[in-house]
Amino acid sequence: MHTARIVCHRGASMAAPENTLASLEGAISMGAYAVEFDIRTSKDEVLYVMHDETVDRTTNGKGRFADLTSAEIDALDAGSWFGPEFAGQMVPRLDVFLAACKGRIATYAEIKTADPARVRDMLAAHGLLADAWTFSFDQSIRAETRARVPDFRRMVLFEHVGSVERATALGAHILEFQADTLTAERVAEAKAAGLVTQVFYGGSDRTVFENAVRSQVEQMNIDDVELFRSVEAEMLSPAS
Structure with missing residues (x-):
């Protein structure tokens, strides 16, 4: 990981x-x-x-x-x-x-x-x-x-498109999940489709960060960076 x-x-x-x-x-x-x-x-x-x-x-x-x-x-x-x-x-x-x-x-x-x-x-x-x-x-x-700037990489929200298939059909480059739409299965499917996976979370709930780490999300769009890095380090350490 x-x-x-x-x-x-x-x-x-x-x-x-x-x-x-x-x-x-x-x-x-x-x-x-x-x-x-x-x-x-x-x-x-x-x-x-x-x-x-x-x-x-x-x-x-x-x-x-x-x-x-x-x-x-x-x-x-x-x-x-x-x-x-x-x-x-x-x-x-x-x-x-x-x-x-x-x-x-x-x-x-x-x-x-x-x-x-x-x-x-x-x-x-x-x-x-x-x-x-x-x-x-x-x-x-x-x-x-x-339509006008196709070379400008675009992100879509899973809550808007509802599926990885729809995200790829729209020509998206990044698929962003939120706490209530994030699953490891969706992340794996998005990666297999060539999308970069991202989570947006503006809070400080450890369980949300733990789910993101388990799901192997590639990018975290967050406020509480210190807490996320702490959770991530704990979960990725050999002792865990």
């Missing part, structure tokens, strides 16, 4: 404010394989790394992201809400975030509101496209990605 590759969900989000350069640096410092981040577009068409539809939760501002200009977004403090030591962290522009990733970490770009072709081209410009992959909860964005 091999250790799983770590995908840091919104960066090292338990140690630094999510979707910031600080959380990216934290992910790199802990040796993560990839960083997961979210992409939104400002009122004046600038791409940013931001999860929520509004800036209220993770910045000192208020309002819908899509209603704010880049000048307004650039003036926000995206770190103080997490801790005073992160005061002054900005909402990263996507090009700045990707420049910080280049040569250091792979990228998983979840598109909230953005043109997938623009995202793909920006990744390519930074030399990141070969190891990058994308997903969106917006069905129209998923369809547009398939």
Whole structure:
């Protein structure tokens, strides 16, 4: 059995404010394989790394992201809400975030509101496209990605497609499971079909991590990296 590759969900989000350069640096410092981040577009068409539809939760501002200009977004403090030591962290522009990733970490770009072709081209410009992959909860964005940028590796959720066969029919590269859809049989079937297997889990329940290790999932898209590595080490040690 091999250790799983770590995908840091919104960066090292338990140690630094999510979707910031600080959380990216934290992910790199802990040796993560990839960083997961979210992409939104400002009122004046600038791409940013931001999860929520509004800036209220993770910045000192208020309002819908899509209603704010880049000048307004650039003036926000995206770190103080997490801790005073992160005061002054900005909402990263996507090009700045990707420049910080280049040569250091792979990228998983979840598109909230953005043109997938623009995202793909920006990744390519930074030399990141070969190891990058994308997903969106917006069905129209998923369809547009398939149609317009077929060289942009795509992930699908098992809960959306319902079977490995459907995932391969859609031309997916990565199949992501959640705690309630993960089984060793499905993981084995996906691997046999040439798909990369991944689990998303934002919690800290050891039993979920134990099931992932037993199922031999290849990638873990998680927040609690320290607990997962501890569980994994215990289960893979010769004494176990």
